[in-house]
Amino acid sequence: QSQAKTQAAPAPKPWADIGRAATPNEVKAWDIDVRADFKGLPPGSGSVDLGMEVWEAKCASCHGTFGESNEVFTPIVGGTTKEDIKTGRVANLLRPDYPQRTTLMKLSQVSTLWDYINRAMPWNAPKSLTTEEVYAVTAYILHLGEILPADFVLSDKNIAEVQKLLPNRNGKAFFEPLWQVASKPDVQGDACMKDCKTGSDIRSILPEFARDAHGNLVAQNRVVGPVRGADTARPPLE
Amino acid sequence: QSQAKTQAAPAPKPWADIGRAATPNEVKAWDIDVRADFKGLPPGSGSVDLGMEVWEAKCASCHGTFGESNEVFTPIVGGTTKEDIKTGRVANLLRPDYPQRTTLMKLSQVSTLWDYINRAMPWNAPKSLTTEEVYAVTAYILHLGEILPADFVLSDKNIAEVQKLLPNRNGKAFFEPLWQVASKPDVQGDACMKDCKTGSDIRSILPEFARDAHGNLVAQNRVVGPVRGADTARPPLE
Amino acid sequence: AMGAGASAATVAGAARADDPAIVKLPAHTTGLGQPVAARGYGSPSQWERNLQRRESPGLTRVSAASVSFAPLQGMFGIITPNGLHFERHHQGWWDIDPSQHRLMINGLVKEARVFTMDELMRLPQVSRIHFIECGANTGMEWGNVAVPTVQYTHGMLSCCEYTGVLLSTLLDMCGADTKKGRYVLAEGADGSSMTRTIPMANALDDVMIAWAMNGEMLRPENGYPLRLVVPGIQGVSWVKYLRRLEVGDKPYDAKDEVLHYVDLMPDGTHRQYTSLQEVKSVITTPSGGQVLLDKGYYNVTGLAWSGRGRIKRVDVSVDGGRNWRTARLENPVLPKALTRFNVDWVWDGSPAVLQSRAIDETGHVQPRLNQLRAVRGTRSIYHNNGIQSWKVAESGEVFNVQLN
Amino acid sequence: AMGAGASAATVAGAARADDPAIVKLPAHTTGLGQPVAARGYGSPSQWERNLQRRESPGLTRVSAASVSFAPLQGMFGIITPNGLHFERHHQGWWDIDPSQHRLMINGLVKEARVFTMDELMRLPQVSRIHFIECGANTGMEWGNVAVPTVQYTHGMLSCCEYTGVLLSTLLDMCGADTKKGRYVLAEGADGSSMTRTIPMANALDDVMIAWAMNGEMLRPENGYPLRLVVPGIQGVSWVKYLRRLEVGDKPYDAKDEVLHYVDLMPDGTHRQYTSLQEVKSVITTPSGGQVLLDKGYYNVTGLAWSGRGRIKRVDVSVDGGRNWRTARLENPVLPKALTRFNVDWVWDGSPAVLQSRAIDETGHVQPRLNQLRAVRGTRSIYHNNGIQSWKVAESGEVFNVQLN
C-alpha cells in the first residue's frame, strides 16, 4: 500500500535506537502468558481443596457454586461425560438441541484455563490470585467437571498429564483458509445475474412477540430521510 | 470521479418527479437577492432623513453614529474622497499605511449594500426592516460617506444614477485563474531540489510581546507525543 | 404519485397552499445564532439523538463484557464517526493516562524493549483507512432471524482512518527472529489483558500499532492510547490498550482462541484461529425496522468489504436473488476498507426482497446463507458472511427475513 | 543519545531501574472498567482536552461573526473529526429542525421547485472526500508573521467524507437552462442568509448538496441539515443551512463577493470572484509553538491539497529551501482532498528551517511567500498559499518565521 515514491532515508533507520532495553523485572511483571506447551507456566502447585476455598470465596458469586450459573456468563462446568474424557471429543457438541456450550465442553488446552484465570479472574479483581491459588482453582474447576479427583494437587509437574484428560482435547481443527489471505475459501457464492435458481420463499422471520424486544424502532431511526423507524409499540402496518 | 461501472437505470430518471412546484408566494418569500443590474430590487424609496432615524435607532449602537465604529466590525464609512467619486477609484486603497478599509472604500455595487442590509441587518434582527427603511438607511450610509446630499430620496428609479457616484465603482477586476480550474495560475513556484537560490535569513518572526497573545501554548498541545507545547508564560528556552 | 414524499404529496395541477415553513420565516432566518467555539469540541444535532450505539438485549449478561452496535441504518459513506464506533469490551473500558502507558516487545527478539508514547509517536508513521468487524458480527443469525435491524445484524462493523507505526518497523528495531518467530502475541493492559496470536505474515505486512483514529487520538472505548490494527482480521485481534507484543514460535491458545472465536462445525469440531473476515455486504437503507414513506424511486445504499483486499463489484437484487443489477461504488475503493455502494430502485408497492452480494478482487463471491450453512452448519456463531435479505411489505415496512 | 526520548534517557550498559509504570500494575490492569454504551455517543479522552477549536484573539470583534480554528498541530491523517472541524459563522450557528427545512430552486428553470429533507435524501446519492479551506486561511500572514501556531496560520482547513446529491441531478430535475444560466446563486437560511455565486461549470461537475459528513449528519456548526459542497472552492461558497438555489445569467455581487473575499492587489484594485484554493501544504508536526523533546530522529508530517485536483508530489526542506527531499504520500490521494505526507528527519541539534512544497497534478508548484508577494503584494488577506517556514531553535522550540 505504501508509495513507491519513498525517498532514500537520510541514514539507514535513524530511528533504530528509540526506546530502551526492558529490565528483567519488567519482562517478568508483564510476560505472564502460558502456552499450550506450558512455556510461561510458573513452577508451583495447588490442591482441589484449596481450590474449593478460593472458588467459594471469590468465584461462586458469579459463576455459581458448581460453575453452573448463567447469571453473568455461560456456565463453566457441565455437558461433558466420562466417555468424552476417553475420546477427547465432547459428544454433546454434535447435538443441535443441546442447550448451551460450557467452558469445559470447548476447552482443548488446560494451559488456556490456567492462563486466563491468572490474567483475568476474578473479573472484578484480575491478577489478584497467587500462583498457588490459580493452580488450585483450575484444579477445582476440573474437579467440578469430574475430570480430577477430590484429592488432586495440580502442579507444573503433572499438568501435562491433566491435559490428556480434557474431554474436548481432540476437538479443535486448524483451518487455514480463515487464517491466511492466500488460501482458497471453503464457501463460494455464485455471481449469477439473471433468472438465478434460488429458493425465494421466506424460511425465517422475526416472531411477532420479538417485534419490540430491541425497543421501539421509531426511536432508533432519524426523524427525516427516505424512511422512518417502524413504531414497534404497535402491530405491523397493514 | 464516478465509476464507469454505473448500470443502466431501470427507467430514465425515475426520481424526476420527487419534490414539487414552488408556489408564487413561496418564491416571493425567499427570492430576495438583488443583483448589480437591479434584478430583484423591489420598487420603493426612502429618504436620507428617514435613514437617519433608522440608523440611530437600529444601527448606530453597533456601527457608531457616523458609521465609524470598529467596536463590532470594521467601519462602514470613511476613507473616501470627492476625488474618488469622480474617478470611481478609492485612492487610499493604494496606501499601504492606510489604517483600515471601510465598506465604502471597497463598495463597487450599490445593489450589494441594499441587498445585504435587506437580508442581514440589523444583525440581531435580520429581515425586520421595511423596503422603505432599507432604501432610507442605504441612502443615509451614502450620505454619511458624502456621496448623497442630505435631502436625497433613494428609489428604484434613481438607484442606477447613484451607482455612478460610488467612490470605488471602477475598483474591481475579474481574474479568471482563481475562478476557473483550467486557467493558468498567476504565481508559479519552482521545483528546484538542490542548492536552490533562496534568501534563507529570517525576515519576520513573532515579536516577543506576542508570544503569549494566543494563550499558553503548552495547553494547546497534547500531553504526549514527539513534542510538547511551548510554555509561553515564560520566555523562550535558551 | 410515484416519488411523492408522504409529507409533501401533491395533486398535479391543483392550486397548492403555501408551505408555512417557507412563507413564515423561521427564527433562525430572522435572528442571531450562537458564537464560534461555543463548543470547543462539538457534538451532533439534538435532532440526531436516535442514532446511538446500543446493546442487543439478552446477547450478553453483563454490560462490561458486552457489545454495543453502531447504528448503520442511519449512517453514510464509509467513515464511522468515532462517537458511533461499535464497542466490544471483555472487562470494561478505561481512560488511561497516556504518559504512564508503555509498550513492551519481548520473546524471540535480540533485545526486549520498552517504548513510551513519546517514543512511539516519533517513529515513521502511516495513515490508512481500514474496516474493523467483530468475528461474531451477524453471529446471532446463523440459525434463524434473531434481531430486527441492521444495527443488530451488522453493527459490529466500523471503518476509520488509523495513524500509527507499522508493526514491521518495531519488530525490525528489536531484532525479531521472523523466521523462527512465526507468531506475534498481542496483549492488552485492561483487566482482561486480552491476548491474541497474529500470524507473522500479517505482522510483516500491514499490521499497525495505532494511536489515532479519524484524525484524533483513539477514543477510550477503542483502546486509548494504543491499539493493534490488523487489517482484514476480526476485531478481537485488534488488541486495545496494547501493552505487550511477544514474538514466538508457536500460537498461544489464548482464551479467545480456544473458548471463543472458534467456529463450531457440523461434525462437532471447532475450527480454531479463524481470523479472516471474508467478503460481505449489507444494504443499510432501506433495512429491517424501517418504513418506506411512499412508492416510487429509492436510492438503495449499503456497505461492502473483504478481509482479502479490495471490493471489485456489488450486485443488488430486489426479487430475493433471482435477478441482479450492479451497483455504483463510491470512491475511494481501498483494500480491507468499507466500500459504499448505491443503486437505483423504483418500488411499485408490491412485496419485494432486497439483497446485496459483494465480490472481492480475489474473485471470492459472498455466499447465500444456505450455501454457508451447507458447509458450516448453523451453530458456528462466528464469520457469518451470508447474503442478508430484507423483505419490503406492501405497507412499506421492512423485515429481516431468511429465504429457503 | 540520538533518539533518546527526554522522558526515557538511558545510559548504555548501566543497570537501569525498573519503571514503576510497568512493575507496579496500574489500576486498569487489576480492576473492572466501564460498561459498553456508557456513552451512546462517545467523546475523546479526558487527556485530549488541549486539542480544541479556538478563536484567534483580535481577529474579529464578535464571536458570532468569527472563526474557530482546527488544532492541526495535534491531528492525524486526512479526516477531520467532526468535533474539531473549523467554524466560520457570519450571524451565528443554529440547530435547525430538519423536518421544517426546505430547499427551493428557482430562476432560469422550467419549474421552480421545493424539496423537503425526506425528498432530497431519497435522491441518487454520492459520498466523496473533499477538503474545505476558508479563502482567508493564512490571511493574517501576507505581511508578516502574526500568529504562533499552525492552528492559527492554517486551521481554517478541514477534510470530510460528504454524502449528498449532486447539484447536477437537481438542476436536471428542475429543467435548468444551463446555457443561458451560467451561474447558480446559493443562499443560506441563517440570519446572514449567506449568498454566493457558483460557476455553472462547477455546478454541473462535482458540486454536492450534502446532508452528511463523516458518516453522520452535518453538525449544526457546519450547516445541519443541508450545505453546499463546492470541491476545490473556498469555504465561504459552501453555503450552510442551504435554503435556496437560483439559476441566473449574471453573477450576483453578494456582500461576500464585493466587500469580502476580494483580493486587494498592489495597484489598489480588488480581484473579485477569486474562489479557487490553489496548491498548498504545511508541516503540522513539528510546527510553531511546539518544542522538540530531544535530538535525533523525527517523522516530519503534514498536509497538502489543491483545488485543481490531486496532489502529485510533496517536497520537504530542513534548510530553509536550499535542498529538498520528496516525502511519502499516504493513501488515499484523492482529487480536491487533503493528502497526508511524512518524511524522515534527523535533528542534529543545530538551528533548522522546515518547509514543505506541494505540486498538484496540473503541475502547479506551491510558491514561496516572496514569489506570491512579488505578484500580489502584501495586503490581499485572501488566498495565501505560500510556503510556510518553521524555525527550529537550538532549544528545540519551533517558531513561525518568514524568510527573505
Ligand code: HEC
Ligand atoms: C464479578 C463476577 C465474576 C467473578 C467474581 C468471577 N468471574 Fe469468572 N467470569 C466472569 C465474566 C463476566 C466472564 C466472561 C468474561 C468475558 O466475556 O471475556 C468470566 C469468565 C470466566 C472464565 C472463562 C469462561 C469462558 O468460557 O470464557 C473462567 C474460566 C472464569 N471466569 C473463572 C473464574 C474464576 C476461577 C473466578 C474466581 C477466582 C472467577 N471466574 C470469578 C465473571 C466473574
Ligand code: HEC
Ligand atoms: C448588534 C450589532 C449590529 C447592529 C444593530 C447592526 N449591525 Fe450591521 N453589522 C454587524 C456585524 C457584526 C457585521 C459583520 C457581519 C459579518 O461578518 O458578516 C455587520 C455588517 C454590516 C454591513 C456590511 C459591512 C461590510 O463591510 O461587510 C453593513 C452595510 C451593515 N452592517 C449595516 C447595518 C445597518 C444598516 C444596520 C441597521 C439597520 C445595522 N448594520 C445594524 C453588527 C450590527
Ligand SMILES: [Ca+2]
Ligand atoms: Ca511469554
Ligand SMILES: [Ca+2]
Ligand atoms: Ca433572484
Ligand SMILES: [Ca+2]
Ligand atoms: Ca412529487
Ligand SMILES: [Ca+2]
Ligand atoms: Ca470482536
Ligand SMILES: [Ca+2]
Ligand atoms: Ca534510546
Ligand SMILES: [Ca+2]
Ligand atoms: Ca470561509
Ligand SMILES: [Co+2]
Ligand atoms: Co470474547
Ligand SMILES: [Co+2]
Ligand atoms: Co465574510
